[in-house]
Amino acid sequence: MLELVCGDDPEPSERTPAGPLFVPVRPGPAGCTARLFRSPLGGRSAVAFTTARLLGHTLGPDQPWIRLAEPALRALTAPLGVTSLTVDPTFSAPAPALVARTIPLPACRITEGSTR
Numbered sequence: 775m776l777e778l779v780c781g782d783d784p785e786p787s788e789r790t791p792a793g794p795l796f797v798p799v800r801p802g803p804a805g806c807t808a809r810l811f812r813s814p815l816g817g818r819s820a821v822a823f824t825t826a827r828l829l830g831h832t833l834g835p836d837q838p839w840i841r842l843a844e845p846a847l848r849a850l851t852a853p854l855g856v857t858s859l860t861v862d863p864t865f866s867a868p869a870p871a872l873v874a875r876t877i878p879l880p881a882c883r884i885t886e887g888s889t890r
Contacts, residue, residue: 794841795822795861796829806840808850811860819858820851828862 798821799806813819822842823829829839842850848859 791866792818793841794872796826796839797822797847798829798833799838799840815860818856819860820847821860821863822847823862828867
């Protein structure tokens with residue numbers, strides 16, 4: 775797609791989120807690390823949210839986060855080869871639940887003359 779660049783253009787052709795984003799992180803021994811996710815096609819993607827409420831609704835209320843501007847998040851993930859940024863993802867799969875299943879075994883028949 776051709777991007778038009780014009781200094782007087784009040785509406786840029788590529789929309790970017792305004793202000794710092796809420797970026798999910800996981801704590802580690804060296805501090806916080808931005809969480810990376812997979813896109814529906816399997817590629818790695820950085821994820822950010824425009825509000826803490828959306829982040830909590832999608833990833834859970836206990837998900838730690840930090841505020842980062844989009845350029846800072848892209849600079850942080852670029853050395854890892856991550857070039858995709860997903861803002862406010864709406865679809866996510868729930869965490870798999872461990873379910874105990876009982877699998878019926880085939881009935882065993884003992885007949886006369888069998889050794890079992």
